[in-house]
Amino acid sequence: MRIRTEISSDYISEEDKRIAVIANALAHPLRVALVRYLSTKNCGKGVDNVTCNKDLVKMFDYAQSTVSQHVKILKESGLFITENKDKFTFYTLNRELLEEVKDYF
Helix, strand or coil, X not given: CCCCCCCCCCCCCXXXXXXXXXXXXXXXXXXXXXXXXXXXXXXXXXXXXXXXXXXXXXXXXXXXXXXXXXXXXXXXXXXXXXXXXXXXXXXXXXXXXXXXXXXXX
């Protein structure tokens, strides 16, 4: 999300800008669904609870490139944490950040 620097206010804090980036990341229904999916998927431990791009494509029935673009936005906002193993990228939800956003309001 671009924030216009020429339009500023002393009242707008860095925290406000950070929350705006996260809110922008959640401004698409697919991204909200991806966050919701990871919030339920990664609650346990073990192999059944890891999520990779292939899982997301299969679950949401979108093209791989479409899912990747949405995941990229969620990663840039800090909501998705990635871990690379071999040729796979695994995703987890940054629950602490989500709680922080929830508590902000």
